[in-house]
Amino acid sequence: MQKLLIIAGIALVLAGFLWPWLSRLGLGRLPGDIIFRGETTQIYFPIVTCLILSAVLSLAFWLFNR
Structure with missing residues (x-):
């Protein structure tokens, strides 16, 4: 756990x-x-960006643990 952190x-x-x-x-x-x-606010939901980053990180962790 320490190494991961x-x-x-x-x-x-x-x-x-x-x-x-x-x-x-x-x-x-x-x-x-x-x-x-x-008028006074802006709300941002980066749905596609999160999906792409999740896929890339999942692939990287899968390759790292292989």
């Missing part, structure tokens, strides 16, 4: 450092992501 922490730090370059990939603005814009 350390790896997750390192992954989050790396994602934070790489965010300027990762945001250029277009994640978060994919077709199927839902945005509700009101």
